[in-house]
Amino acid sequence: SYVLTQPPSVSVAPGQTARITCGGNNIGSKSVHWYQQKPGQAPVLVVYDDRDRPSGIPERFSGSNSGNTATLTISRVEAGDEADYYCQVWDFRNDHVIFGEGTKLTVL
Amino acid sequence: EVQLVESGGGSVRPGGSLRLSCAASGFTFSDAWMNWVRQAPGRGLEWVGRVKAKSSGETRDYAAPVKGRFTISRDDSKNTLFLQMNSLTTEDTAVYFCATDYCSGTTCYLNYWGQGTLVTVSP
Numbered sequence: 001s002y003v004l005t006q007p008p009s010v011s012v013a014p015g016q017t018a019r020i021t022c023g024g025n026n027i028g029s030k031s032v033h034w035y036q037q038k039p040g041q042a043p044v045l046v047v048y049d050d051r052d053r054p055s056g057i058p059e060r061f062s063g064s065n066s067g068n069t070a071t072l073t074i075s076r077v078e079a080g081d082e083a084d085y086y087c088q089v090w091d092f093r094n095d096h097v098i099f100g101e102g103t104k105l106t107v108l
Numbered sequence: 109e110v111q112l113v114e115s116g117g118g119s120v121r122p123g124g125s126l127r128l129s130c131a132a133s134g135f136t137f138s139d140a141w142m143n144w145v146r147q148a149p150g151r152g153l154e155w156v157g158r159v160k161a162k163s164s165g166e167t168r169d170y171a172a173p174v175k176g177r178f179t180i181s182r183d184d185s186k187n188t189l190f191l192q193m194n195s196l197t198t199e200d201t202a203v204y205f206c207a208t209d210y211c212s213g214t215t216c217y218l219n220y221w222g223q224g225t226l227v228t229v230s231p
Contacts, residue, residue: 035153042221042224043205045217054219084152088217089215090211094169095158096169096171097158
């Protein structure tokens with residue numbers, strides 16, 4: 001089945017830009033979605049269809065997808081952005097939802 | 109406002125069974141495709157399975173680790189989603205979330221989530 005690879009952790013200072021990658025074979029041909037999960041809480045969709053934001057998600061959250069890597073970019077990082085982030089695609093052959101392993105974002 | 113509230117979690121012995129429920133409100137449940145996703149302690153998200161709307165054939169799909177042991181069902185008259193879990197093992201210990209599914213034809217994503225219910229399988 002299709003595998004999504006994320007770095008276990010990313011660290012960034014407040015006010016800087018965080019980039020979280022999601023690797024997969026020709027992932028640029030798929031739509032990638034991103035979720036934020038804070039400790040003890042349910043995941044929240046922050047980016048869908050590579051780069052679109054649900055209502056209520058700050059413009060600081062953006063996404064891109066090309067080749068074998070999708071990227072979630074968080075600009076002007078705040079302490080409240082500290083969370084686990086998961087990428088997700090849909091495996092159309094099996095009609096299954098696939099998640100990446102998750103990346104813990106630490107705000108220094 | 110969309111609300112999803114899971115219940116039914118608890119402790120069970122290996123080999124036992126448990127039935128989870130997810131009460132939905134704030135949207136037309138009968139039109140929704142519904143998923144279960146789980147998260148083992150300290151681990152990432154794992155998709156468990158999905159049931160489509162009756163208008164889409166009420167098709168069910170399951171992840172390999174649970175196929176044949178777990179069954180997803182729905183009661184549209186009660187706006188409730190279920191997860192029947194049989195032959196449980198310690199590997200099934202996790203928080204179980206229900207989530208709504210939005211599919212565009214070329215992709216699917218989970219747009220609303222419940223808060224989860226904890227299932228602990230231990231001897």
